[in-house]
Structure formats: C-alpha cells, structure tokens
Amino acid sequence: MALEESSMHKYAVKSLVQAVQHLSLARNIETVMHIVRRTARDISGADGATFVLRDNGMCYYADEDAISPLWKGQRFPMHSCVSGWSMLHRESVVIEDIYADSRIPIDAYRPTFVKSLVMVPIRSIEPIGAIGTYWAHQHLPAEEDVIMLQSLADITAVTMENIQVYNELEDRVKERTRELINSLNREKEMSVRRRQFFSMASHELKTPLTSILTSASILEDYNEGQYAEQRAKHISRINASSQQLIGIVNDFLASDKIEEGKTEMVFEFFDIKQFATAVIEQMDSSLKNGQTIRYTHRGDTTIVLVKNILHNILLNLLSNASKYSCEDQPIDLYIEIADNELTIQIRDQGIGIPAEDQPYIFNNFFRAKNTAGIEGTGLGLHIVKRYMELLNGCVHFSSRDKEGTVFTVRCRGRQ
Template identity: 35%
Template structure:
C-alpha cells in the first residue's frame, strides 16, 4: 500500500518533531510534509493532493479557522484535524462546528495517533456520494433548526438557533442576526471568525440589512467593494469579502440574517434557498413569541444582562489570574534552581528543554499580567479632561528613545492635537500604538513614525499613528485587536499580543473607533477617533 500523504502546519519545531515521531509509529505508512508558514501551507495545498491535513490553531497568518477554510476551499473533502495547545472546550466546539474531524490537545499524542490511523485506514469515498451526503447533511440541519424554532418561546431561543445553524448551513465565515427597530437595524447576535457589529445599531439606509428589509428581497453580493449598497468604510476593518443578506418575513420584514465569507464567494442556488427557508422559519418563530413590544423590552433586558455578565467575567478573570500564579511560581522557582545548581550536569537536550521551560513560564507570566490589565480597563471609569495629544506622543517617543539609544527614527508629530479624554487611559493606548510602531520599524532603514490627524465628515476627528515598518496583510486587520493574536513569532518580534486589544478597549471606552490599514512590507497605519476638546 502506498504511503498516505499528510500535510502538517506547525511553526514550533519541537511540537512538529514530537508529532512526527508519533505518526511514524502508526502501523500505516505516512509521508509527512511539515510546513511552518501560512504561505508554504497554501502552496503545498495547491501543489499536491493530501489524504489528511493537520494544523495548529494559532500559526501567524492562519489564526482561527483560516487553515481549515483554506483546506476546504483548495482540497474539498480532505479530512482535517486541529492539533493545538489551546484545546479548551469552546475552541474545540468551534473547530468541530467549522468542519474539522477532531480537535486534539497537544498533550494527547496517543489520541492523535488513534484518530490519524482511523482516518487514514478508511476507504476513499466517491465524489458524487460525498456531494449527496453533504446535501443530505444540510437538509437534516435545516429540518432540525425548523424543529427547534417551532419550540421557541422567547427571543433567546431563536437567537441560539440562528447563531448555531447559519454558518454551518452554507459554510460561511460569519453570520449575524439583525432585528428591525423602527428605522434602525440592531445587530443582536453574531457567530464569526472575528468580531463584526454585535450590539450596535445603524440607520436602515446605512447598511445592507436595512436595504434587504426595505426592498423585501434577498441580497447577494459576491464582492462587497463593487456594490454601492455596502458602506465600504464600515466593512474595510473586517474580514468580509462576500455576503448574503436574507430578510425575515418577506411581506413586511422585521429582521434579517447576514452571512459573510472571508474570500470572494458566490453561493449556489441551493445554498440561497436554504438561507431563505431558514429565514422563513425564523419569521414564524418570531410571530409565535410574545408581541413585538415585549420583544423590544426583552432586548433592553438582554443588554442589562450582558453588562452584568461582563462584570462577572472580569471578576472571574481576576481570580483566575491570581490562582494561576501559584503553580507558575513553582515552575519558575524550581526551574531557576535547576539552572543555577544542575545545569552543567544535564545533557545538551536537557539544557535546551530546561531553558525552554523557564522561557515559556516567563512568557506565561507576562501574558497573565497583560490579560489582567485588559480586564481592569473594563471597570475603570473614564475621567475626561482636555489632553494635548501632541505633547503626550512626544513624551512617549522620548522614553522609547531612552530605552534603546542605538535606534534612529524620523518622528513627525502634528502640533496642537487636543482631545477630551482620560489622561491615564489615553497614555496607555498611545504607549501601545507608538511602541508597536517603534518595534516594527526596527529593521527598516530610514524608519519613519508619524502622528497626525485627518479631516472627517463626522464630529470626531480621526487621529492616526503611521509607520513604514514590516506591515501586515490587511485582509486580516480585524484580528489584530483580539487578545493574543499575533502575525509574527517571538523569534521575529517579542510581545504578548495584548497591546492592541488594550488600545481598542480604551478607545471604545471613550466612545470612539479604531481600525488599521497596511500591506506587508509597506508599513502600517492605525486610525482612531476621540472627542475633540472644546
């Protein structure tokens, strides 16, 4: 029997070696191809057919479910496994819902061997049979969703069905449930690979969901930047490239279901029909619950509950961060004892492993510190005063120069930038934004960092921090602000991946927005809005 070809995306050489050793002892001939970067992964999928794809869940350039999505698009039907060091229950459920065969913790090598053997030993399937099976699966999902909607007695029940079914029904990268509130669209809930607009309201005339409800028809947009109905500025910071908006109740729409794709996509007629069938079922469910007035009241109550849950989460995270420190201190303490007293007696491999353990323990301690700071921001009141943003930026840049006297960079800061903001919070946000610009221009000859403001059609000014550093792929810009999401490894640039999340939280606390634009190798620009001082 010919060797079964397996593609493995893993940027940690030690993890790749451990998994490779395990797969060579399966009893099944395996031709393992290991790739470390997102570009090599795409190239491998395009060049050669594989019997199985295995992927870490956090490789820079393929965060979240992007590696799974690429495998599904380039080699439809190929079995896919997540082999991750972050295999918590929520991540595992999300991976399975997205189409992975399994989500395995890296500590469970025995489970990896068992699952891989099972997948590689099963007979090849017929493509027509696979298509029929996929169609039957989607129909079964729709039938199950209709049954659940028929039993719905409140908005929460309907919301749960829409969030858990819509993406899987058409293999989308995101889905939203939008309610009509008078002349506004309220984005009640979402399930997506990165945040969209949950909890926000927009005028009916300013969003595609409003257009679909006003015109009482399903909207199919293969390329959002070629359609005038799409508010391009609102979508540019997101992952969305294609979308379908389906009205709920065609005669007099009261809601809409949005589905989004991260790559250009034109859904089939069958998929559009499935979405419309789901929307029609949601319409019946909404009519079966209490009156529309009570529905609005429940939405208000839901907002209060979400605020309470956020406070509870912050308290839980604070407690968790403290409980984690006890075993971490033990790891650090005993590791340092070994380094000081027994390092020379260890083998070269033993020294390498010990140094890795101590380094990872230190990194985890930094992550806990930053995560705790992030949650503290949510409960901190905003005390506004008139702040000179120009002077603050100059001070931050001066400290950065003192910390690294060997660095040179041309810094341009627009004069007299004043805002109404919390001085302490704004200082934290600016330190992270300018710190990133300083860090990612480290390898740029003739480094340039600029702080300025640009005209805006709205009341608030749009400020920016621009650099000519390494940049990033703008199609994934929205993920930058998620905690611990990084596009570069520690070998390239150090950091915990929490700074931009803190900057975003601070800007949001002030009622502003923050987004980024960039291209790889061409620098980055971070925009944010703040109230202008009177």
C-alpha cells in the first residue's frame, strides 16, 4: 500500500512539473484552462475537475474535464456556491460528503455524479478564480494532494498574470508597429507628393513665366503710339499668364491648408446671384476666344455658407470647363437654392473624361490621359472634393470622352 501511494505521489509530482513547463508557454486563457483541468485530475486522481473564473460577482464555470457533465458555461452567485466561498474566504475547501455540508447548493449537485470535492482558490490575495476537483464516491484526499492542488492554483495565477502582461505588451507592440507603418506610409506619400510637385511645378510654372518674360522683352521694343495694338496683345498675355501663376499658387496653398486641417471656416450670409456674377466676371479674362458662361438661377437667392470656400469651388470648376473645352464653346452654369439646399451644376462640351480615368479623377495630382499639352496641376478637383467634405456636401459628375462633362455640387446652408 505504501509503495502504491509513493508511486502515485511521484506521478502527481511529475504531472505538476509538466504542467508548470506547459503553462510557461501558454499565451491565452483557453490553453491555461486545458492544461489545468487535465492536471488537476492527474495529481488528485479525481473523477472530474472544473476551472472557475470570478466574473462580476458571479462564479463562471468556464471549463471542465469530468466523467459526465457538470456546470460548464453556467454562472452562479458568489455566495451560493462552494467556488465562491473559496474565493471570498481565500482558502481551500475539502468536503468528504457533499450532503453533509451546508455550503453545498444541493439542488445544483443532485443531478451530478459528485459525492466529494476539493476547491482551491486561484491566487490567495483577491482570488480571480478557483479549481474544483470531484469524486464519484466519498473520498477524503490526503493533505499533500490538497497542497499539490493549491500549488497548481498558485502557478495558474502567475501564468494568468503573465498572459495579461504579455497581451498588454503585444498590444503595445502592435499599436507601435501600426504607428510606425502609418508614419512610413505618410512619409512615402509625402515623398511621392514632393516628387509630383517638383515635376509638375517645373513644367507648369515654366510655361507662364516664359510667356511673361517673352512678352515683357518684346514690349521693350515697342513704343506706345506706333505699336499700340501689339503692346495691348502682349500686356494681355502677361495678365493671363500672371492669373495662371496665381491660380497654381492658390491651388498649392489651398491643398496644404486642407491637408493640415487649417482651412478657415467662416460662415456668412450672402446673395448667391451677386456672388456667381462676380465669379463669372473674374473668369472673363481667362476664357478662350468665343467662350461664354451662360448662367441660370432658380429658387432663393441668399444662403449662409463659407463664401471663400464656395468661391474656390466655383472658380475651379469653371476654370476646368473652360480649359478642357475648345474656343467658341459655351459653358452652362446652373444654380438653385431650395429648402436651404444649394445645388451648383456646370456643364461643358469639352474633351470629357475617359471612362478608365473617372475612378481616380479626385485623386491628388491626378490628370486624365487626354489632358496632355493642357496646363494643370491635378489639384483642382481634389481640392473641390475636400472642400465639399468640409461643408458636409457632395460632388459628383457624369462625363463621356470627347462629349463633355457635367459637375454637380450640393450642400446645405447653415440655419
């Protein structure tokens, strides 16, 4: 008999040592429960084992390993079950006869095989759970068996705390990795944007500057009386090229302010008809020969919006309509205010947008493949879209290659 007990004790110690090794590698609570419930049976010779977690004043029977079902998945109040008593009193419970102990909720145990049990708390200070072992016959475990079970519970507590620390560290590493990846992606995007900017600027700024310098040089050779017509022509070229430069610079400034979140949002009450007429007059000097803007208005004439943003939106869309249309082609501008909602529609009969380019037309620096030889920064429509987002509005378009384009913007005025 003594030899058998010695052999069983050695097996229990071996099982506990193996459990310690396996628990040291565990990275989640499911793995811990699997190891502990099997080890608890091995070291105690029990017919069943449960893994109980403390959950907001309840005992949650999270896992079990037994000869027949016990209470897996069920919750019981802390004050009405033995696992709760063990956690509240921070001590082990040994019950040889469950029907003779007042701490046992008999109705919960009657359908089960359990006749005797041992319950040990997981962590002696502020227990976070308990490990239960059960026998199908009356059984009083040896003191060393209870000590072994409590040792398993103590090791389990350390493992669970380590998993929590590990998971927190892993979350921090993941978050830091995401931040680094986002930072690298932003840096790559900025690098691409810088390359696009310098490539575009070298071309787009060079053209109007060359025109200005050439016209200014020619003007030096003309006197006012004899070459008045030629002087006026070159002065007009200088003005147009200067306006083009101003437009390019304004696009850059607007884009930077939007990306940095520094766009000023000053809402004001104004007359939309007077506003649109002023923008059309501003466009007159940059329209191609024979181009006209045909303006139609319906509905109310006043609204509360960010006037400077709306000015940039309308100017960008009208400039595009002119730029991508031929001489003598009209541009239609339709504005309506109904129920405090503003709708602006601009229709041209220009080169249109190829179908394969349409999904990317609002991307930064994007230019459709049919715009080669036409000046532009690829910023205008991106700015329009971002401006409409700031106004909680929307912009959409319809276009057919070589047949023209219609852009529509909508937003509500502030009450």
